Amino acid sequence: MDPHLLRTFVSVARHGSFSAAARELGYTQSAVSQHVAALESDIGAPLLGRRPVAPTRVDARLLEHAEPLLLRLDAARADLERLAAAPPARLVLGAAPLALTPRVAAALAAVRRTRPHGAVTVRVLGRAAVVRGVAAADLDLGLVDGAAAPTDPLRLPDVGPVTASGVGEEEPLALALPAGHPLARAHGAAGPRGVGPGLAGPRLADLADAYWIDAPDIAVPLPQLRAATGADGYRAAVRYDGTDAGGLLALVAAGHGLALLPRRVPAGAPDVATVPLAEPRLAHRVEAVRAGPAAREGLPRLFLDAVGA
Template identity: 60%
Template sequence: MDPHLLRTYVSVARLASFSEAARELGYTQSAVSQHIAALESDLGLPLLSRRPVAPTPAGRRLLEHAGALLLRLDAARADLGRFAAAPRATLSVAASPLALHPRTLAALPATGVTLRGLPRERVPEAVATGEADAGLVDGIAAPSDPLRLPDVAPLTATGVAEEPLAVVLPAGHPLAGRTGLRLDDLVDARWLDAPAAGVPLGQLRAVHAGPAGRGFRTALRYEGTDTRTLVALAAAGHGLALLPLPLAAGVPDATAVPLVAPRLVHRVELLLPGSGGGEAGERGEPAGPADEFARRLKS
């Protein structure tokens, strides 16, 4: 399966238009049509209906594979390219919002840094494909356990920070006086769904031992990245939120009660290209500012 043809197919299916895909890819519409015809001939199946332009059942199934296949190819090209690349004088770091911990920020070089905020799931992809020299990603896990990251390419993940978690609720909430809270007692509560600014509800459902998909109802969805806004929403009674304890504590009109069960922590990991072992140059790891950033975080 020719990856060039596959990329063309993904663009046409996403845009539902041969002409729009041609403009996006810089091809003629005739070339796009030829790419789709060649891919359908290779697979022996129709992939797109023409009027309207939409994937066939076989085409929809191909789309389920296409993203991972193309990402792996991009990651392989970037990984091999690092062996020939000269050491860089600047540093590009991709980070999920809650991964910007005081320890990680203090380790950044004083100059020549580009810091890009990305959704958690995009950080490994950015490092794998060379969009970023290093990544900082966060999530919840049992103490000392690694995060479960998508298998996009060989990456080295190193834990650089772990903090307790706390439930944020209004100061006058009936549970505000507790010394600790159990997740089991909060299944039926109303929650703030804030995928970037807090711990996503999907992660709570994943670690909860109850029936799959049960509980943790969304009262309000916040799509921003400002943790202070999330805490203010919790303080105003719009729903509960789960945050690292240092971020949740000391906010007026809000109370942060430590989560005591299950035993979970907020974990931040440093992501670097390569699977570890050997010298940095041997495995294509970044040198220069990225290497220094990694050493400061690991020390």
């Protein structure tokens, strides 16, 4: 299958419109229709019902294959371009919101001291977007975070030839909940005015029926909670698609649900308490993501050395 035809098909399917796909790709609407017709001829099956544009069962299956294939092609092209590129005098760093730890900030300061005229850009993105950006060479380096058993690596999306390594020490996780929540009183929570008596916290499996805030780019994602305990539940009362931890903590304080976060994040937040988990043993981990030889030269290499990745 011709990747150009696949790319046109994916754009039409995503927009549900031949004209919108033509605008996105810079083609005429007639050319888009010809691309889809050529793909239909190659596959031997009709695609994208017309008037209105509606997906077929074949479309859905083709999309499952097409999007990862196109992402892989973009990553391969970017990898080859890196081989021919000069050592970068810039650093475009993509970071998940909670991957910007004090250690990372100190490493960026060290890079700027060493190369004061180098251009440094930090983009705060969702976790999956960081990995995709590195694979496609939109980012020189990435920083992702997540929960893992102590010393275990994070599981990254399979989007191309990227590698990851740990950054600094792993950090404890804690349950963030309203300061007046019964669990906060029962387990001697740390609150905005200091640390409680440190009583043993609850087991994560015992909280499967509680309401949670689904904040996949900040808190530990709910599917990971289910996987860690083997328990169903962990229902989302509210979904939070932002990358601002302050907005998430405001929802926690207002009683919309619980969230599992690095212990430092809720510290000092008004009306939010933290409780450690008794089990399972999970820690917050940050990893640097890179692809190709460019990360071994220039400002990216200085940053990796400074952060210890």
